[in-house]
Amino acid sequence: METLTIGRAKLTWLNGGVTHMDGGAMFGVVPKPLWSRKYPVNDKNQIELRTDPIVLELDGKKLLIDSGIGNEKLNDKQKRNFGVLEEARLDDSLRQISLTHEEIDGVLMTHLHFDHACGLTKWENGELVPAFPNAKVYTSKIEWDEMKNPNMRSKNTYWESNWKPVEHLVHTFDESIEILPGLQMIHTSGHSNGHSILLFEDGEDVFMHMADLMPTHAHQNVLWALAYDDYPVTSVHEKEKWMKYGYDREAWYVFYHDAHYRALRFNTKGEVVSQIDRKSYSYE
Numbered sequence: 001m002e003t004l005t006i007g008r009a010k011l012t013w014l015n016g017g018v019t020h021m022d023g024g025a026m027f028g029v030v031p032k033p034l035w036s037r038k039y040p041v042n043d044k045n046q047i048e049l050r051t052d053p054i055v056l057e058l059d060g061k062k063l064l065i066d067s068g069i070g071n072e073k074l075n076d077k078q079k080r081n082f083g084v085l086e087e088a089r090l091d092d093s094l095r096q097i098s099l100t101h102e103e104i105d106g107v108l109m110t111h112l113h114f115d116h117a118c119g120l121t122k123w124e125n126g127e128l129v130p131a132f133p134n135a136k137v138y139t140s141k142i143e144w145d146e147m148k149n150p151n152m153r154s155k156n157t158y159w160e161s162n163w164k165p166v167e168h169l170v171h172t173f174d175e176s177i178e179i180l181p182g183l184q185m186i187h188t189s190g191h192s193n194g195h196s197i198l199l200f201e202d203g204e205d206v207f208m209h210m211a212d213l214m215p216t217h218a219h220q221n222v223l224w225a226l227a228y229d230d231y232p233v234t235s236v237h238e239k240e241k242w243m244k245y246g247y248d249r250e251a252w253y254v255f256y257h258d259a260h261y262r263a264l265r266f267n268t269k270g271e272v273v274s275q276i277d278r279k280s281y282s283y284e
Contacts, residue, residue, distance in 0.1 A: 001096060002262045004276050006252055007202025008182070010057040013262050013278070014093035016068025019115055020046035020083025025227040026215070038218035039260075046083050048259040049215065050278070051115050053090070055097065056108075058200075059180050062099060063106045064132065065198065065209060066256050067119030073161065074118070088119055090131075104132040108185060109139040110211035111195045112147045116256070117162040128165045138179065140187045141172035143194025154192070154230075188213060188242075190235030191226065197242060206251035207263070213239045215257040217264055243270070 004011045023045050027035040032045075039047050054065040068088040078084070094100060109117065122131040139147075150158040163170075176186045184199045191212040198209035212228075213235055214220065222240040225232040246253060247270050254263040258278065265274035 001093065002276055002279060004252070004254070004263055006200065006207045007205030008058055009200055009202065009205075009207065011207070011254060011263070012055040012057070012097055014053045014055060014068070015086075015089040016050070016052040016066075016119060017070070017084065017088040018086045018259075019049045019051060019069065020044070020085065021049055023047045027219075028225050028227045028229070028232065030224050035218060035224070039216060044083075047216075049115075049257040050255075050259050051088075052256060053119065054209075054254060054256065055094075055099070055104075056183075058183060061105045061180060062103055063108055063179070064104050064135070065108050065254075066110060066116045066211075067107060067131065069115055070118030070120075070122065070131075072123055073114075073121075082115070090119065101132050102134055104135045106136045106138060106179065107132055108179065108198060109137060109143070110185075110197065110209065110256075111143050111192045112139060112162065113157040113192065113212075114159055114162065117147075117159075120162050121165045128161055130166045130169060133169075135169065136171050137166055137169045138171050138173070138177065138185060140185075140194040140196050141174055142187065142189075143192060143196070144170060144172045146192070146194055188234070188238040190231050190238050191229050193230055201249075204249070206246065206249045207254055208242065208246045208251050209254050209256070210239070210242060211256065213242070214253065216255065217258055217261050220270070 002013045023041045051069040053068050056063040071087045121128045147158045147163050178184050182202050185196045187196050200207045225235045229235045247268050252263050252265045262276040262278050264272050267273045
């Protein structure tokens with residue numbers, strides 16, 4: 001599996017499943033001849049989007065960034081509509097790095113849409129239970145409140161099955177929270193009203209996880225917002241702010257959804273200077 005060490009932090013990508021979503025929806029008003037040059041599309045106009053959680057090992061703690069698509073959480077119609085050809089293999093992935101679900105100390109939820117939150121719960125003896133029973137689940141208060149009380153649009157992605165079993169584990173914050181020294185979750189809104197990003201700074205070593213403000217490398221252009229975004233103008237302004245912040249520090253940008261790159265490092269001009277490619281791997 002792919003790993004990346006940035007200062008005190010070690011990142012390892014797990015296999016959390018895959019979706020195939022409409023390319024037009026993923027790139028909003030951007031014409032297909034432009035976005036399709038940057039990201040491959042299939043004959044159904046869908047693009048491959050991984051849902052791969054990232055294990056973050058920092059200061060003796062083991063944290064998970066988002067939770068994957070889960071297992072047996074979607075019905076056949078949902079699998080077909082969302083192009084789910086592969087569900088999560090977190091047990092296998094964690095075993096390869098000698099970890100268990102019980103050893104995860106915290107889950108950092110950038111937002112709680114189904115493709116990020118289905119892995120928070122699992123089926124056990126016919127009922128849903130926390131997939132990471134000893135972990136604190138961090139998310140913004142705005143996101144958590146909407147998760148529990150979705151509106152007529154968001155009820156299609158905020159599911160009771162993903163929040164009710166973990167309600168006692170959830171810790172919310174308002175504008176930002178420092179999870180560990182140098183590691184922050186920062187509320188941005190945009191993609192969802194409660195959407196957050198992650199920022200880690202250890203001296204000159206920096207990584208950012210823009211979550212669904214920049215779900216793939218092809219979304220680097222600050223104007224390329226998703227049709228799925230609840231507040232696309234906010235997405236554009238927040239992305240502009242945080243891309244500049246990262247460029248100025250020559251930060252790594254790490255991805256949950258990208259099917260081709262795990263991480264890219266940009267210089268002050270926004271040019272790629274280092275990259276971690278996603279590799280195909282199998283389990284013994």
